[in-house]
Amino acid sequence: xxxxxxxxxxxxxxxxxxxxxxxxxxxxxxxxxxxxxxxxxxxxxxxxxxxxxxxxxxxxxxxxxxxxxxxxxxxxxxxxxxxxxxxxxxxxxxxxxxxxxxxxxxxxxxxxxxxxxxxxxxxxxxxxxxxxxxxxxxxxxxxxxxxxxxxxxxxxxxxx
Amino acid sequence: xxxxxxxxxxxxxxxxxxxxxxxxxxxxxxxxxxxxxxxxxxxxxxxxxxxxxxxxxxxxxxxxxxxxxxxxxxxxxxxxxxxxxxxxxxxxxxxxxxxxxxxxxxxxxxxxxxxxxxxxx
Numbered sequence: 001x002x003x004x005x006x007x008x009x010x011x012x013x014x015x016x017x018x019x020x021x022x023x024x025x026x027x028x029x030x031x032x033x034x035x036x037x038x039x040x041x042x043x044x045x046x047x048x049x050x051x052x053x054x055x056x057x058x059x060x061x062x063x064x065x066x067x068x069x070x071x072x073x074x075x076x077x078x079x080x081x082x083x084x085x086x087x088x089x090x091x092x093x094x095x096x097x098x099x100x101x102x103x104x105x106x107x108x109x110x111x112x113x114x115x116x117x118x119x120x121x122x123x124x125x126x127x128x129x130x131x132x133x134x135x136x137x138x139x140x141x142x143x144x145x146x147x148x149x150x151x152x153x154x155x156x157x158x159x160x
Numbered sequence: 161x162x163x164x165x166x167x168x169x170x171x172x173x174x175x176x177x178x179x180x181x182x183x184x185x186x187x188x189x190x191x192x193x194x195x196x197x198x199x200x201x202x203x204x205x206x207x208x209x210x211x212x213x214x215x216x217x218x219x220x221x222x223x224x225x226x227x228x229x230x231x232x233x234x235x236x237x238x239x240x241x242x243x244x245x246x247x248x249x250x251x252x253x254x255x256x257x258x259x260x261x262x263x264x265x266x267x268x269x270x271x272x273x274x275x276x277x278x279x280x281x
Binding site for chain 2: 095096097109
């Protein structure tokens with residue numbers, strides 16, 4: 001997978017987190033996985049389609065998800081309900097939307113699906129045989145947040 | 161009389177956020193749609209002064225909904241509000257008659273500025 005697909009996600013994650021959560025994520029070591037895979041408790045999954053295809057997954061613990069949702073909603077989330085889940089989904093949507101926009105402006109026309117929220121551990125999500133690049137982030141006292149990017153170029157000519 | 165607004169977004173969180181911003185600033189939110197086709201239906205039913213429109217949504221996307229609303233009412237005032245800020249998307253929306261294009265994440269002032277301006281035009 002090309003690194004140029006990943007950079008927009010790193011940049012968008014940082015800028016969205018800064019604006020939405022008022023914190024600067026601390027980036028860990030980039031790693032590769034043979035496919036999209038997660039061991040996190042709460043995951044937001046987006047399909048990408050167009051000149052780039054694949055999926056993007058954001059993973060975190062339930063504690064982190066509660067803290068992020070609390071910050072976004074301006075009120076303490078006690079149970080991870082529909083509103084909290086939609087806040088987390090929207091956070092992912094903003095990161096993904098902003099990243100995809102950068103890729104589109106660079107000539108890769110593509111679109112994303114609405115978010116799917118997956119809860120549970122040891123989940124394997126795979127539709128394509130595309131290796132995933134994983135960006136681990138630390139969101140200060142909110143905990144760990146993982147960005148899993150698994151994208152490849154569709155085998156057609158790039159737009160002019 | 162307060163201007164009447166229809167909010168369109170598939171995320172409950174975003175509908176709540178937009179509703180708070182708008183109602184706290186003197187607007188009346190008359191309806192909330194969670195996808196494009198619901199928005200088209202509610203538009204015909206409620207005849208709001210302004211519609212906020214997300215793009216990435218299940219069932220019908222916001223660009224298609226914008227086109228349908230403008231086809232049924234060429235004077236409809238629609239402001240896009242989406243995480244997809246790519247140029248071709250902005251151009252397509254403006255060409256289809258959208259009055260403004262807000263990229264998420266946004267500050268409340270950006271929403272108010274867009275809504276005020278769109279309604280003044």
